[in-house]
Amino acid sequence: MKKLIILSITTSFLVMLSCKDSGPKQRFLPPSTGGINSLMVVMDTELWQGGVGDRIREQFAAPVLGLPQGEPKFSITQIPPQVFKGAITYSRSVLFVEQDTLSLGHIKTDVYAKPQKIAVVKGETYNDLVGNIDSLAGIAISSFKKVEISEAQKRFTRSLNKEKAFEEEFGISLKVPSLYKVGKREKNFVWMDIQIPKGTMNIVAYTMPWNSFSNDSTFVNDIVKMRDSIGKKYVPGPYENTFMVTEKAFSPYIFPAQIGGKKAAEARGIWEISGYPMAGPFLTYIINDKENNRKLVLEGFTFAPSAEKRDYMFELEAILRTVKFNSGS
Numbered sequence: 641m642k643k644l645i646i647l648s649i650t651t652s653f654l655v656m657l658s659c660k661d662s663g664p665k666q667r668f669l670p671p672s673t674g675g676i677n678s679l680m681v682v683m684d685t686e687l688w689q690g691g692v693g694d695r696i697r698e699q700f701a702a703p704v705l706g707l708p709q710g711e712p713k714f715s716i717t718q719i720p721p722q723v724f725k726g727a728i729t730y731s732r733s734v735l736f737v738e739q740d741t742l743s744l745g746h747i748k749t750d751v752y753a754k755p756q757k758i759a760v761v762k763g764e765t766y767n768d769l770v771g772n773i774d775s776l777a778g779i780a781i782s783s784f785k786k787v788e789i790s791e792a793q794k795r796f797t798r799s800l801n802k803e804k805a806f807e808e809e810f811g812i813s814l815k816v817p818s819l820y821k822v823g824k825r826e827k828n829f830v831w832m833d834i835q836i837p838k839g840t841m842n843i844v845a846y847t848m849p850w851n852s853f854s855n856d857s858t859f860v861n862d863i864v865k866m867r868d869s870i871g872k873k874y875v876p877g878p879y880e881n882t883f884m885v886t887e888k889a890f891s892p893y894i895f896p897a898q899i900g901g902k903k904a905a906e907a908r909g910i911w912e913i914s915g916y917p918m919a920g921p922f923l924t925y926i927i928n929d930k931e932n933n934r935k936l937v938l939e940g941f942t943f944a945p946s947a948e949k950r951d952y953m954f955e956l957e958a959i960l961r962t963v964k965f966n967s968g969s
Contacts, residue, residue: 672732672753676792676951679714679784682724683737687769692737693718695770699777700735704950705893706908707921711950713781732791733784734758743768745776747783755790757783792958805830807966810845810936812900815962829874839920839943841952843959846870848935853905853926860891863907866937867924877913884941887912887919899938900963903928911941920944921953925960938963 674680679700687693701712719728721738729752740762748758759780763769796817805822806814809830816832820843824831833842853862864886871884886892892909904927912919922941929936940956942949 669750669752669754669756670730672756672791673727673730674732675715676795677714677788677954678731678733679716680724680728680731680734681716681718681737682721682734683718684739685718685720687737687739688718691766692769692773695773696735696737699773700781704953706910706923707949707953708910708919709948711948714784729753730756732756732787735761735780737761737769737773739769740764743772745772747776747780755787757787759783788954789958789961792955793962796955796959797962801832803832805832806845810847811932811966812845812936813962813964813966814843814845814938814959816843816959824874826874829870831874836942836944836947836952838945838947841956842941842943843956844870844874844939844941846937847929848926848937850930850933850935852935859905860894863892863894863905863924863926867911867922867939870937871911872914877916877918879916882913882916884911885914886910886922892924897925899925899927899961900965902930902965918943918945921949923953923957923960927963929965931965936963 681688681696697716700714701716703710704713714733732753732755734756736758741764743763745759745761748760750756751758759776761769761772761776763772793815797815799818801816801818801820803822805825806812809825809828817834820832820834822830823833829844829846831842831844833840848866852866853859855862868885875884877883887910890910892907895906897904897906904925907924907926909922910919911922920941920943922939924937924939927936927938938960940953940960942952942956944952
């Protein structure tokens with residue numbers, strides 16, 4: 641009887657194992673490839689050179705907001721469908737456009753590689769294709785940007801700065817590449833920067849009272865006043881009585897955002913040095929940290945004269961988006 645019980649248990653265990661093994665096996669996907677903010681467009685060259693291609697360029701190569709010179713959202717490479725095979729299919733962000741009797745536009749995830757986003761647009765006529773491109777563009781750009789941010793973060797998190805300035809001053813963690821160094825730290829203000837070939841990339845953090853920016857009608861002006869006062873106090877220019885301010889000619893672009901699991905406002909614009917010809921782009925997040933009765937301000941700005949700045953600012957955004965609020969902070 642005892643032997644029968646043991647045999648029964650053993651048989652049941654083997655059946656369970658065989659059932660587990662017979663399940664669907666996860667398909668191996670190679671790592672995706674490509675430069676940050678690069679987009680592979682797969683479509684017939686004739687379509688690319690015509691009105692459909694023009695619409696794609698209007699949507700996916702539109703200038704990034706808040707940069708001094710026009711730089712496209714994505715660096716686009718176009719290839720015909722017959723070339724899209726082998727290692728080329730591992731591209732991280734892909735837009736596939738095809739003339740077809742079907743009319744559709746959707747996003748596919750991790751088809752040939754991982755992580756990967758493929759936006760597929762099909763249509764029979766010019767109007768079908770252009771209409772589907774316009775309908776899908778916003779979602780596709782957001783999907784591509786998300787996967788590009790993740791890739792940028794993956795690359796720099798291999799070697800992180802171990803300084804505790806942000807944690808000690810604000811109770812937050814921020815994944816900052818190891819080459820960034822703390823250049824200034826005072827009560828309620830931390831500034832880290834890194835030397836780049838033609839200038840610097842910078843991250844600053846400080847807090848504002850919870851009731852700041854309570855008036856919607858003056859929101860943009862209040863952000864400018866805040867930045868200018870912080871610049872005057874903490875960010876000097878090259879000569880005495882020069883300091884960083886928000887460029888007077890144009891108001892910053894403002895967007896709603898979600899940062900570190902909290903509601904925030906995103907501001908993009910141009911900074912300049914009062915009384916001296918220096919300028920560059922900035923990205924500011926004003927985060928509603930209700931638990932700590934404050935607004936946490938994180939900002940990235942770049943000084944890189946005569947250089948393209950899109951990818952510098954993209955890296956700063958990727959860093960700022962790693963913020964986490966420590967429990968009890």
